[in-house]
Amino acid sequence: MRYLFGPDFQHIMGGSMVVAGTAIGAGMLGLPMISAGMWFKWSVLIMFISWFCMLRASQAILEVNLRFEPGDSLHTLVYRTLGPAWSLVNGLSVAFVLYTLVYAYVSSGGSVVQQAMQSGWGITPPRILTSLFFSLLLTACVWWSSRAVDRLSVLLMGGMIITFFLSVGGMIGNASLENLLGSQNKGEAIFIFGALSTYLTSFCFHASVPSLIKYIGKEPRIINACLRNGTFIALVCYLVWITAADGILDREEFRAVIAAGGNVGHLVAASGSSLSYVIQKMLEAFALFAIATSFLGAGLGLFDYMADLCHFDNSRRGRTLTMLITFLPPMIGGLIWPDGFLPAIGWAGLAAAIWSVIVPAMLLHTSRRKHGPSDYSMPGAGWAVPLLLVYGIAVAVCHTLSVFALLPTFH
Secondary structure, three states: HHHOOOHHHHHHHHHHHHHHHHHHHHHHHHHHHOOOOOHHHHHHHHHHHHHHHHHHHHHHHHHHHOOOOOOOHHHHHHHHHHHHOOOHHHHHHHHHHHHHHHHHHHHHHHHHHHHHHHHHHHHOOHHHHHHHHHHHHHHHHHHHHHHHHHHHHHHHHHHHHHHHHHHHHHHOOOOHHEEEEHHOOOOOOOHHHHHHHHHHHHHOOOHHHHHHHHHHHOOOOHHHHHHHHHHHHHHHHHHHHHHHHHHOHHHHHHHHHHHHOOHHHHHHHHHOOOOOOOHHHHHHHHHHHHEEEHHHHHHHHHHHHHHHOOOOOOHHHHHHHHHHHHHHHHHHHHHHHHOOHHHHHHHHHHHHHHHHHHHHHHHHHHHHHHHHHOOOOOOOOOOHHHHHHHHHHHHHHHHHHHHHHHHHOOO
16 A cells, blocks of 8 residues: 555556556446446456456566566567567567557447437538548648647547446436446346456556556566556446446347447447437537547557558658558558458457467566566466466457357347
8 A cells, every 4th residue: 555655656556547547448438338248247247257367467477578678679578588479470460459449449430420420410421531531630630740749639638438337327317227337238148258358458557567667667666566557447438338338228128229239329329218308419410529549549559550660760751651551551441441340359358368368378477487586476376377368269259250250248
């Protein structure tokens, strides 16, 4: 407790917000749809399991990172510990996750803009126009400068927090206990396996661990507090969101949402029938803020990654070339396949299982084998590696089986 109220309070608060802000985003909007088959009780169980395993994976990166200098990135950790082959696998996984997430946000952003215009003004513009409007506006911000992204992100985060509490508070006020726990909404455990990758994605922030060490220094107890607090904030937000969504719509109503395409706009439209006009608008605003914040975060990360990979400079010409390579493929994908939000989040979880779970487990194992015990050892050090390997492989296998229709799908 002394770390919460002592002189390091500012570092703990700042680091916790970095972790929570990176983890929480548009991915949470897909949780109610992907968990509709297993419903509320099983959703809570798998949420706690995902939170625990992803927290342990971040602590594994922390232990390994403390053997390096502050400022060394996850790429450096993997290259020097596991070698160039695993560094390539890790880099491709990160790029795949970022590209997939940007595509998912183009898809969901256009969906919410279309729904907001339909409910507010009675017009339904083509999805291709709303997706283009949403993505081009934010892409221009990333192209302009990182400072513009930083300032806009602060405003969007503030708006997301305010509208989250207003919209979710209104939803819970209209929620039905019968929807959550009633006999017709028991759910089935078999649908857990198809949802694992999406839940993993919701707690994915692990590239931020080296950034925390660079910012705070080699202070494992303080950084550990940041990891615990930040992931716990995300856990609470997700539990509240699932409670609100499952309390408003029953299990059968989610079938209609999924049949319509399973995009965020469809969820907002279905929930709006049970909410007041003001709460519906708050929900639409929250969805837009969450998607825009996530788009900027993932987009800027991918933009910088591609600029470094392709050796483009920071001139207007260089930034334009980087912008085209970064945003053109996911934008085209969003226009061709407009309702791919849920599958895209799942695919991102598959790739994230490699770089945010399996790679940290291998880093921890190899680091201990090469260097022996260190001054800091993550909690549960004896069983952390097998736990993470089993979890990461299980997520990857289950998602692959789901893609080939070898697992039951709720629809």
